[in-house]
Amino acid sequence: MSWKASERLMDTIRHYANFPATGVSLRQMVQFGERPSVGTLFRASQFLAEELPIRLAHRVEELTNLPDGLNEMPSVKKVQDWYAQSFEEITGLPRPNLGRDVRDRLLNPGKLNNGRGAMLSEAIPNPSIREGQYASSPVGGMTNGNKKHQGARRYFAMVDDVGDWPPELQAYNSKFAQCLHKIKRRHDGVVTTMAQGILEYKRRRQRMQIDNNIQSFLDRFYMSRIGIRMLIGQHIALTDQSHHRDPTYVGIICTKTNVRDLAQEAIENARFVCEDHYGLFEAPKIQLVCNPDLNFMYVPGHLSHMLFETLKNSLRAVVETHGQDKQEFPVTKVIVAEGREDITIKISDEGGGIPRSAIPLVWTYMYTTVDRTPNLDPDFDKSDFKAPMAGFGYGLPISRLYARYFGGDLKLINMQSAVMRDGSSQGLAIPMRMMHKRLKPFEVSERKQVGDAESMISQERGRLMWDETGGEL
């Protein structure tokens, strides 16, 4: 029998939705170091045991209140049930009964930092996000900028670790991590199931596109999901100390993410999917220009996702513009620029670009130029799921959320053009192309330049310490 939320549970969820979420900065996440102690992990578990239900409750509330019958779509209801069920599991997990001395010790920051522990300075707001851009207002009208509340709970707190901790702490830590693991699995299919829900809605209402309301709901919803999964993934990885880990990792954050290696891997994956999809002997080539020693602190999984999605788009555009039966395709270029403050990855292809009128649409969910959206059957998010070449219209908007999540951005610079048969005007120098594209897009297309879309992923380096999204996630 399928799970169903009781009225009592829904009441509790409504209560939690009154509280604002507390943002956690990347810097706080890496303060745990490679091997956090039982006490420190326990404090983090306590924080998450409150924070995650608050975030989940916001999502349940939002899903319940979706307009125009979207909340009634079977797939939307399914997602809502997942959130409610996960809420129930976390809040229902029995906490250990701790003696006074243990509780005091947990609050004692230890000897680090002159006895003040490793307390962190305030996170600064995420520069890529306007205040409240992805925030939903808590039901009771409290604002997200509720500093008093935010200051009261801390994700990272170093505790006095001299001596042993009672076994209940360790047992709770691993129970909590197991619970998070199960939740993470349950939510694997959220993006695709929501996509299915939007499809159901579009069919039912005979809509071609979704409106602004739904678009901003989805932006908030997926951004929140990135935050929740980041916290869950990080906590599971920190708790799992069973195997010897790479010393450059703190949880799922790599303090030395090597951009070239990641880009190379994404190129191979995207080319492989492209060959497979179009039945090509060899996918169009991709040239990578990157300093091999370029490292920065980041979540490698996020960067891989953005690169893979944008590269797939470029390859698809190149193949479809020039024809599947071509022997040689124009080379797509991936150029990684290392500035003092930013790392920018520019992907330029010669795949025909995007009509100007469609540019605003590429950022909307479910906009795709693929004729037939791949079938979304309920089990397709299982591990044998093969990444499709394209078709959901999720690649760009979700990748941009990933970029913004830690203060970066993803931009598309477009120069739509007809393909010149002789290909004579290829190969304009990049700085010029940039200038043309930014300042005089029409002039470029009048020249019928064969050089078409650029995706730019940028991330600020070095100072990655802001709140996930200024508090809401």
Ligand SMILES: Nc1ncnc2c1ncn2[C@@H]1O[C@H](COP(=O)(O)OP(=O)(O)OP(=O)(O)O)[C@@H](O)[C@H]1O
């Ligand atoms: N480099 C590009 N050149 C030309 N058109 C592009 C390029 N990148 C994206 N587009 C257009 O933007 C649309 C939306 O892209 P997006 O990545 O969001 O979705 P998709 O590729 O269609 O599907 P998926 O969700 O599976 O990635 C594409 O269908 C395509 O028409």
